[in-house]
Amino acid sequence: MASNNPARGKEERLWGGRFDSGKVHECLEKINKSIDIDQRLHKQDIEASVAYANGLRDAGILTKDETELIISGLEQESTFELIESDEDIHTAVERRLRRLVGPAAGKLHTGRSRNDQVATDTKLWLSDACKPLADNLVHLIKRMAERAEQEVDVLMPGYTHLQKAQPVRWSQWILSHAWALDADRLRLTQVAERTMSQCPLGSGALAGITHNSMHSVADRDFVAEFTFWCALTGVHLSRLAEDLLLHCSIGFVQMGPGLSTGSSLMPHKSNPDGVELVRAKGATLTGMCTSMLALLKGLPSTYNKDLQLDKSILFQAYDDLNLALELTFAVIDTLRVNSKKCVDELEPSMLATDLAYYLVHKGVPFREAHHKVGEVVKLAEKKGIEISGVTLKELQEICVEFDENVQKVWSFESSVEQYQAYGGTSKASVTKQINAIKQI
Structure with missing residues (x-):
């Protein structure tokens, strides 16, 4: 893998033939280089180059011997140091390949661009x-x-x-x-x-x-x-x-x-x-x-x-x-x-919705039940008590559908267990979710 603290040297740039001088302004040099970042593509650049070499062989650009030579160079395990002219990982890989296998490396870039x-x-x-x-x-x-x-x-x-x-x-x-x-x-x-x-x-x-x-x-x-x-x-x-x-x-x-x-x-x-x-x-x-x-x-x-x-x-x-x-x-x-x-941290007031459902089961339309339970909540707040402390008589004054079994509402366990549908809070429903996730 490319070193994080590479040795520095000089070598021709891949595009240097176009210019009279190989010199690049210092600011352009700094902003143009990406090797510190894209050296993480080292493994992938080798893999792609191996595949491309095989493709060039199939196209008749490389001979069998040249292909084997190039691939052996690409896959060779050795120290990989960066030098000053390595703009990016592609430049570094090609330079190293040229050092290892000679002129045949120059054929690998046929039909290919960075x-x-x-x-x-x-x-x-x-x-x-x-x-x-x-x-x-x-x-x-x-x-x-x-x-x-x-x-x-x-x-x-x-x-x-x-x-x-x-x-x-x-x-x-x-x-x-x-x-x-x-x-x-x-x-x-x-x-x-x-x-x-x-x-x-x-x-x-x-x-x-x-x-x-x-x-x-x-x-x-x-x-x-x-x-x-x-x-x-x-x-x-x-x-x-x-x-x-x-x-x-x-x-x-x-x-x-x-x-x-x-x-x-x-x-x-x-x-x-x-x-x-x-x-x-x-x-x-x-x-x-x-x-x-x-x-x-x-x-x-x-x-x-x-x-x-x-x-x-x-x-x-x-x-x-x-x-x-x-x-x-x-x-x-x-x-x-x-x-x-x-x-x-559970509070009886959290069962107000259950109290509304209690009335719904008695045949009271939900909107009316919601309103009636709102009156119960208001009464409890006025008296400074929990909603579960409102007496049956007071409940019946608000809605005649309340009767003695309203006390069954005040159970947190019953509240979560009533939601039996898939994805609900009942133990059986939660267990189904757990089992489904275990299958991932």
């Missing part, structure tokens, strides 16, 4: 990168399902508008995030398939073998789509992180060992900084997606040097999201759930 090279290399890199991302997603999703199974009997408040709404299972909460990430997993599969749907290698600068060669050498839709995928997945991780931070603050959960930091001033603090930074990655990944789209906006046809900058966006998005996935897995894996605190 335009189609870099498009091909980037597609290959992205295809390779999708697998570890998918693996990390699957590991996280399955661990979330395992935690849901472990804590399936824990009840907690469900929130809307950051206000307590209805009782739910803790498992239902974590599975809601697991399903969002599973949708991301499926989208990533589609991104990978579309990325490899065409190979621009052999298109040269703008003529070649795809549906439209002018399009293929300049196409970076696959990079834009991947950065969007990273942004969306980052947003999903950010929302999970925000929930975790709120739950930490309330006391529902506690970070596992090694996943909090301290304060330089306050000795008692245990700060969930890692989760906060995962939340922040949702913002920076969105910015990278926007940067990629802005980079493409307004470009004229075929290749333009602007596209050199897509790799820094692509690699950074990949690195940031992969790290966020790994950190999130570590958090979920060791998260401590305080089941007592979860239950203690």
Whole structure:
């Protein structure tokens, strides 16, 4: 692999014959070089060059011996140092090949441009990168399902508008995030398939073998789509992180060992900084997606040097999201759930909807039932008591359909168990979700 601290030397540039002097202005030298970034394409540039050598042999450009010589040079394991004139990874690979096999290396670039090279290399890199991302997603999703199974009997408040709404299972909460990430997993599969749907290698600068060669050498839709995928997945991780931070603050959960930091001033603090930074990655990944789209906006046809900058966006998005996935897995894996605190935060007022359903079962239209229960809530607030403390007599003064069995409403367990439909909060429904995720 190319060194991060390469040795420097001088050699002819690939395009040097056009100019009287090989000298390049220092500013142009700095802005034009991309080797520090695109050296990550080293493996893919070798793979594409091997395939291209075989293609040139089939086309009669290379002899069998030349092909074998070139491929042996490309695949040779040895120290690979960068020199001053290596603008990019393609230049470096070709220079090294020429040093190893001699003049035959010059034939490899027949019909090929760095335009189609870099498009091909980037597609290959992205295809390779999708697998570890998918693996990390699957590991996280399955661990979330395992935690849901472990804590399936824990009840907690469900929130809307950051206000307590209805009782739910803790498992239902974590599975809601697991399903969002599973949708991301499926989208990533589609991104990978579309990325490899065409190979621009052999298109040269703008003529070649795809549906439209002018399009293929300049196409970076696959990079834009991947950065969007990273942004969306980052947003999903950010929302999970925000929930975790709120739950930490309330006391529902506690970070596992090694996943909090301290304060330089306050000795008692245990700060969930890692989760906060995962939340922040949702913002920076969105910015990278926007940067990629802005980079493409307004470009004229075929290749333009602007596209050199897509790799820094692509690699950074990949690195940031992969790290966020790994950190999130570590958090979920060791998260401590305080089941007592979860239950203690349940309030009878959260069963107001159940009280309305009670009237619905008595034949009262839901809108009327909703209004009647609103009056019950108002009465409880006026008296400074819980809704469950309103007497049967007072309930019947509001609606005659209330009777003695209304007391059965005041059960949090019964509340979550009533939702038996697929995806509901009953234990059976949650277990079906868990089993479905285990099959991923």
